[in-house]
Amino acid sequence: MTSIEDFTRQYGLVQKIDAFGYLDYLKNNPDAPRKHGKVVLVTADTPLKASRGEGKTTTTIALIDALNERGIDAAAVLRQPSMGITAAGSKGGASGGGKASLTHPELIDWGLCGEMGAIEAAQNLLVSFAEKAVDEGKLDTILVPRVSEVPSRSLRQIAVDRGKGDVPERVVLTPTCELMQIVVLSRSMDEIAERVSKMIAGTKDGKGVTFGEFVDLWRITGILSDAVKPAKTETVNGSPVYVHGGPFANVSIGIPTLVSVEMACALHDVVIVEAGYGTDAGAQKWLDIACREFDAQWPSAAVVVTRASTWRDDPELAWRYPFHVQRLEGLDIPTFPLINLWEGEDDQVPALKQTAKDLEFREPIVGNLFRDGGEALAPQLDAFVDVLQNAAAPARPSSHSGMSVIEDAKWVAEHAYGVPADRILLKDGFVASRDEAIALCESVGIDITKLALVAVKSPATMTDNDRAPEDERTVTLKKVEVHAGAGLVHVNLTTSLTTPMPKIV
């Protein structure tokens, strides 16, 4: 009998799974044994700054350990951290900590099996072929950026062919590039090839030219052959953890690959999906992009993580946490507040619980997960488990396909950031940028309203002025960028960087 083992190979201390092959097998063998796991989103309060995590990965790990301890077959799906950022010291690793750890966090933090490097090489190869197309007169402008996993502020704006062409270019972080988005959203290598062929390489005489017109796609799929396979590892307590896809839900989609989640759902009863940064970032992207437009599973429950200090110590921003919890509940997703305590904060539990009660939250889950791991959570999960066991199969949400870019951006601002349509501002140049994007799409036969909207924003703010009173907060739309291959249109909001390429610290 065929089983997941037939699609699994050892890669050093982790395993890699041919998820495309396994899901294809399940599709062709509807009677093969499989589970129908429910997706739980672990997301967080908007962090006070980008480098300050609330503890989502630690929570995710503690949560599956606690569920497995209770006899529930639960797995986690994490994104692969950005090695460049970790190695540069700009941010800690993203593989949990303390008792809520992976067996080999160093593998996850230090490049796993070369997935990110392969995507980097493939996207850069596309740019090299675009350059060749310029030399051959097939293109006059290149629109696809080069990528680097290693951050370097001076790569934000570069000029190549110095002293001759002096062509302005920009370099973006590998995990945020269109090819990573394609890997995250595709369900087969054929779909990847198809999407790469639809990527707009640049323009010739003002009209878009796609890579399908001049690049042999086997060059790209060859490079990606191992990178498309999710990695499997485990927590120190033996709970299964899949790792696949890139981070940065602020400037890209920043969700795990759809196939890693679908595979995990076929293998386990509960699948915890980590949705990066705040609810306004990773969760918004999972719900409004993955679920609405790419047929991912709507979550049966959500956990919104915060630190006691994030919630309490900055009163001007304290509106954000209840806003997130209520937004998810409003979508009929049972939402559990989880307060991840730091050392010395145990005495704050009664006050935190009272606040949660005043806000009419569900009973919060509270624990020092670094110190105590899943053990601290297991006894608190009755209501959570009850919700999962009684959840109906989640409904398929409505698509936003057909909404104009501005309409869709206003919808996101209103629902995910709490800013109504009449306080959405258009920065000078936005309309021109939008019109250019529409024309570019039309020139390659794409209707821009069919692309899913990616709000590109700061990870630490939801509006132009999160500290202002509610009725004064605004959201400004700055710029539009088309990722036709991925099926996405980026809209830069508020305080986002146009080219996210951090300085190392």
Add this chain to the structure above:
Amino acid sequence: MTSIEDFTRQYGLVQKIDAFGYLDYLKNNPDAPRKHGKVVLVTADTPLKASRGEGKTTTTIALIDALNERGIDAAAVLRQPSMGITAAGSKGGASGGGKASLTHPELIDWGLCGEMGAIEAAQNLLVSFAEKAVDEGKLDTILVPRVSEVPSRSLRQIAVDRGKGDVPERVVLTPTCELMQIVVLSRSMDEIAERVSKMIAGTKDGKGVTFGEFVDLWRITGILSDAVKPAKTETVNGSPVYVHGGPFANVSIGIPTLVSVEMACALHDVVIVEAGYGTDAGAQKWLDIACREFDAQWPSAAVVVTRASTWRDDPELAWRYPFHVQRLEGLDIPTFPLINLWEGEDDQVPALKQTAKDLEFREPIVGNLFRDGGEALAPQLDAFVDVLQNAAAPARPSSHSGMSVIEDAKWVAEHAYGVPADRILLKDGFVASRDEAIALCESVGIDITKLALVAVKSPATMTDNDRAPEDERTVTLKKVEVHAGAGLVHVNLTTSLTTPMPKIV
């Protein structure tokens, strides 16, 4: 009992071996079972152009298959091909072909287990930290280049921080960078860290500043943790093949890692080491750098591969092949000519054998290795096997440490290219570049004469004018570049590119 299996892990369809650990174990357990394999160099005639291989990898694979068929435990050590170059189509893969193939050539050609990507990330991270050091006033000029595995002519010269600093930089191919050289030449992770700490990041007030002064080395060794492990695969006939280290013996050292060869020698009786491009490139580097300065094993025999067409069809360049064979014989290395036939060339065998006889070569080995694989060779290997079975332990060659840069370059030109000292020309600017390199070394406490000389040259020429009569050929020295961490000093000769970053074709 401990064995090599204890240091080996499966990585997908290949294995990766902790060579550092295994060699350390052997060192600490002098009575542990081990072999003392003899090294055979497979090198070639200087190719007519860079993209035209003579068939070294095909020969190497056929040779170990033939030896194993004869009951001799033989393995090959190959370098990992440059995926960027292969994917771009500038050059075929480097994993043999036809009956002389690896079981999974696509793995070797398409990035293996991410080794090159890890080295790329680590070297680029060093540059990012150098940039930070500039911001902090610790450096004013950066000397270490960024790297890219993907070729792109417009990256030869770039300006970063466009519109602000507009700092000129260059990008070199990943396999040729100093960090790759360090991985190739080091025998432990501690040695790698030590060498990285001695890399000259740049200058401050005209004096060299090393990375050891401002970078935490764990960041680099963390990224490299898997990349330092040789991969093991096999030929379609089951002969063992190790793959480790980067190509390009024209612009860098281009030899396999020293530890991969040493490990193979502890495991097999005959170890075929592929030395890239012509004898003037890969073999010269193995002999004069690896063996003379880094304690690698002097070869017990050599095979010099040529195509019938390379040898015969360009009479002006026909001096090169016998020059190479005689040069190696002159070093007391029994040297076997091997003519790798293409389809339709079988009828040339008698004429080729007569030419070899006229040149007083050993009996040449001749075969269509793509078509016939090792079977074509096995019956022709009596003399070759005889040499290996009767070889004394090779002598340790003399070091060139202490020779001045010009003295050493003249030695190489005379011995490896046949151009005497009085026809070595110094290009305008060479002396200044040399003096600058000496001063840079002195400023960090290094004696430049202790560094091993790397001749940076075109892969397809040995002199300024290979087609001129012997007594008119010259070699011009153009520029000096210090790789203090690797323990190397580069001297650019003749027609070399200063920044090797090919255009894709």
